[in-house]
Amino acid sequence: MDYFFQQLINGLTLGGLYALIALGYTMVYGVIQLINFAHGELFAAGGYVGVILLGYFTGRGYLETHPILCLIGAFALTMGYCAFLAVGVEKVAYKPLRRQPRLAVLLSALGMSIFLSNALMLTQGVYDKAYPSELFQGGFDLGGVTISYLRIMILAMTVVLLIGLNLLVFRTKIGIAMRATAQDKIMSSLVSISSNRIISLTFAIGAGLAAAAGVMVGLYYGSVRYDMGFLPGIKAFAAAVLGGIGNITGAMLGGLIIGMVEIFGAGYISGQYKDVFAFIILIAVLYFKPTGIMGENIDDTRV
Amino acid sequence: MKKKLLKALVWGCVLVPFILSGAAAKTLKIGSMSPLTGPYASDGTDIKNGVLTAIEVFEKEGGIPGYDKIELFAQDTACDPKQAVAAANKLINLEVVGVIGAYCSSSTIPASETLAEEDIPMLTPASTNEMVTDRGLPYMFRLCGRDDDQAPASAKFMKESLGAKTIFIIDDKTTYSQGLADGIEKACTDVGIEVLGHDHVNQGDKDFSAVLTKAKDINADIVYMSLQGYSPGALMAIQAKRMGVSSTLVTQDAMFQPKFMEVAKEAAEGIYLTYGYTDPNTPEYKAFENIYVPKYGPIAAYATYAYDAATVLLKAIKAAGSTDPAKLKAEIMKMDFNGASKRIKFRENGDSGSTYIAFKIENGKFVPYWDPQKGLLK
Numbered sequence: 047m048d049y050f051f052q053q054l055i056n057g058l059t060l061g062g063l064y065a066l067i068a069l070g071y072t073m074v075y076g077v078i079q080l081i082n083f084a085h086g087e088l089f090a091a092g093g094y095v096g097v098i099l100l101g102y103f104t105g106r107g108y109l110e111t112h113p114i115l116c117l118i119g120a121f122a123l124t125m126g127y128c129a130f131l132a133v134g135v136e137k138v139a140y141k142p143l144r145r146q147p148r149l150a151v152l153l154s155a156l157g158m159s160i161f162l163s164n165a166l167m168l169t170q171g172v173y174d175k176a177y178p179s180e181l182f183q184g185g186f187d188l189g190g191v192t193i194s195y196l197r198i199m200i201l202a203m204t205v206v207l208l209i210g211l212n213l214l215v216f217r218t219k220i221g222i223a224m225r226a227t228a229q230d231k232i233m234s235s236l237v238s239i240s241s242n243r244i245i246s247l248t249f250a251i252g253a254g255l256a257a258a259a260g261v262m263v264g265l266y267y268g269s270v271r272y273d274m275g276f277l278p279g280i281k282a283f284a285a286a287v288l289g290g291i292g293n294i295t296g297a298m299l300g301g302l303i304i305g306m307v308e309i310f311g312a313g314y315i316s317g318q319y320k321d322v323f324a325f326i327i328l329i330a331v332l333y334f335k336p337t338g339i340m341g342e343n344i345d346d347t348r349v
Numbered sequence: 350m351k352k353k354l355l356k357a358l359v360w361g362c363v364l365v366p367f368i369l370s371g372a373a374a375k376t377l378k379i380g381s382m383s384p385l386t387g388p389y390a391s392d393g394t395d396i397k398n399g400v401l402t403a404i405e406v407f408e409k410e411g412g413i414p415g416y417d418k419i420e421l422f423a424q425d426t427a428c429d430p431k432q433a434v435a436a437a438n439k440l441i442n443l444e445v446v447g448v449i450g451a452y453c454s455s456s457t458i459p460a461s462e463t464l465a466e467e468d469i470p471m472l473t474p475a476s477t478n479e480m481v482t483d484r485g486l487p488y489m490f491r492l493c494g495r496d497d498d499q500a501p502a503s504a505k506f507m508k509e510s511l512g513a514k515t516i517f518i519i520d521d522k523t524t525y526s527q528g529l530a531d532g533i534e535k536a537c538t539d540v541g542i543e544v545l546g547h548d549h550v551n552q553g554d555k556d557f558s559a560v561l562t563k564a565k566d567i568n569a570d571i572v573y574m575s576l577q578g579y580s581p582g583a584l585m586a587i588q589a590k591r592m593g594v595s596s597t598l599v600t601q602d603a604m605f606q607p608k609f610m611e612v613a614k615e616a617a618e619g620i621y622l623t624y625g626y627t628d629p630n631t632p633e634y635k636a637f638e639n640i641y642v643p644k645y646g647p648i649a650a651y652a653t654y655a656y657d658a659a660t661v662l663l664k665a666i667k668a669a670g671s672t673d674p675a676k677l678k679a680e681i682m683k684m685d686f687n688g689a690s691k692r693i694k695f696r697e698n699g700d701s702g703s704t705y706i707a708f709k710i711e712n713g714k715f716v717p718y719w720d721p722q723k724g725l726l727k
Contacts, residue, residue, distance in 0.1 A: 049566045052562045056562060059558070172385075172390035268584060269584065269612045271580060273388065277555075308559070309559045312550075313559040313562060318550070
């Protein structure tokens with residue numbers, strides 16, 4: 047039984063991280079029907095900004111004296127930076143192509159993804175960068191299940207961000223504007239919603255969440271490297287599709303499912319097939335419910 | 350008519366220096382293949398730097414008679430078999446006289462077959478799979494050891510020095526890591542260590558929590574980690590420690606990278622690994638260190654072998670006074686000298702052999718710990 051619970055916690059942690067990244071895909075798709083393939087690289091960039099900031103704090107000795115403050119600062123600055131980066135990416139690579147065929151924007155997204163990962167490689171080097179490891183050392187044993195403080199922090203942080211996003215989208219004016227733009231760009235602009243601003247905001251929020259996931263991955267796994275964005279990016283994209291792309295709750299659910307399936311597949315069957323299991327689930331769901339788990343029926347404004 | 354002739358003559362004179370200089374500046378082209386991008390870019394860059402150092406040493410000593418300079422064409426294989434074959438073809442088109450590389454056994458094997466069609470000598474500094482030299486290619490040489498030397502040495506170490514009775518093996522399904530892991534499984538059974546499980550992870554994985562939970566549950570004396578490259582290895586070491594895996598971690602030559610400790614930090618302490626022994630106190634190693642370190646930083650696993658591989662190739666060209674592969678091979682087989690990594694003498698099949706000893710990581714350093722002949726080293 048310990049084994050099961052330990053794997054459950056592993057799955058929750060991994061699934062939570064996937065969910066955070068998946069939200070960016072799903073929100074951007076919801077608003078402008080674009081798969082932002084550069085999203086995985088924004089996540090990687092977040093990991094790097096996090097390690098640079100935390101390295102700076104460690105160098106100054108701040109991390110020892112005010113660990114919580116440093117961590118909050120690192121998360122806030124990283125999320126802010128990546129939000130700006132995402133807005134920049136949108137302005138450079140997507141906005142000029144908004145009236146072009148869908149294929150052009152898709153190619154531009156792929157190009158941006160390759161550009162960003164190479165830019166990371168050239169500026170940060172090909173070697174892994176290690177996170178300061180003094181943070182949240184240790185943990186406790188709960189009936190044979192090891193739970194580290196770091197995991198609790200990551201799970202708590204994920205839950206807070208997810209709740210925050212839900213409140214933003216469903217309880218605020220900005221959220222209403224976002225949903226309105228997603229539904230009909232022209233009509234929403236007639237009621238004085240600046241669709242350009244809303245699109246930028248969507249990119250910024252998605253990237254902020256991915257950046258937070260990047261820092262958490264760095265803290266959790268101990269290091270970051272320039273190509274770390276690709277695989278989680280694909281998995282999170284799959285999670286977004288699984289949940290019904292365009293649907294925020296669906297993306298969270300999809301992320302959790304992919305994470306769980308991976309961990310339990312690896313834990314109970316064999317590690318070598320874990321990616322296979324994740325994608326078999328995806329294909330099976332799409333086969334029986336093409337809109338994804340939480341996806342609504344696709345109407346003409348969405349496609 | 351006369352005017353035309355004069356014109357042609359003048360133009361001819363103008364062009365002469367270009368034609369002459371083109372003919373006189375002779376460049377010796379050698380190639381290297383290693384992953385310069387992708388997950389193993391750091392090891393691949395070390396290989397390239399090792400070869401560049403060897404070239405620098407040769408040029409300082411006056412180069413090779415008949416050539417103005419030695420130029421390296423470093424190709425990126427990304428540890429991908431298709432890209433490695435493309436790189437081999439590109440090097441053939443560039444008319445290189447020899448190739449140092451590649452890194453992953455899975456890309457060295459197909460690339461070497463392409464190079465063999467053109468009789469271009471290939472010297473690998475890093476591919477340890479048995480198949481590399483066992484296929485009987487005439488111009489295939491290897492500077493590092495073989496997996497079927499490493500696996501028995503490692504099993505013997507775990508049995509005799511660590512007193513292990515049970516083992517859990519993890520590999521990441523590359524030709525190198527899986528081949529070695531299979532070898533370990535067999536060698537362990539031979540010496541009487543019970544194999545409790547052999548699981549696989551995927552290349553590019555960051556999350557090893559599932560397989561490590563399994564390892565913790567099985568609780569074997571040893572968890573053997575056979576991964577390609579230090580980066581997943583360091584991640585696995587960190588996660589194993591955080592997960593509370595109490596088995597002893599034993600791993601292989603791919604972790605012999607100072608970066609491993611830089612990333613894994615305290616999680617690296619107490620890990621054992623086997624690696625072909627290089628004595629860092631020989632004058633040859635010191636000479637190499639003096640040139641390499643100021644330029645490229647700390648010396649990692651494959652830089653030394655790559656340096657020796659390039660030295661072997663350049664020495665052979667110098668001695669043969671030709672780039673004819675058959676003559677080069679004759680020179681290479683005659684060689685017997687102390688390289689930076691070890692004494693270099695090739696066997697009939699192109700292997701140069703290696704003595705695997707066990708290292709222990711202590712205070713962020715690889716400390717020689719156990720020798721198959723001498724036992725404990727301290």
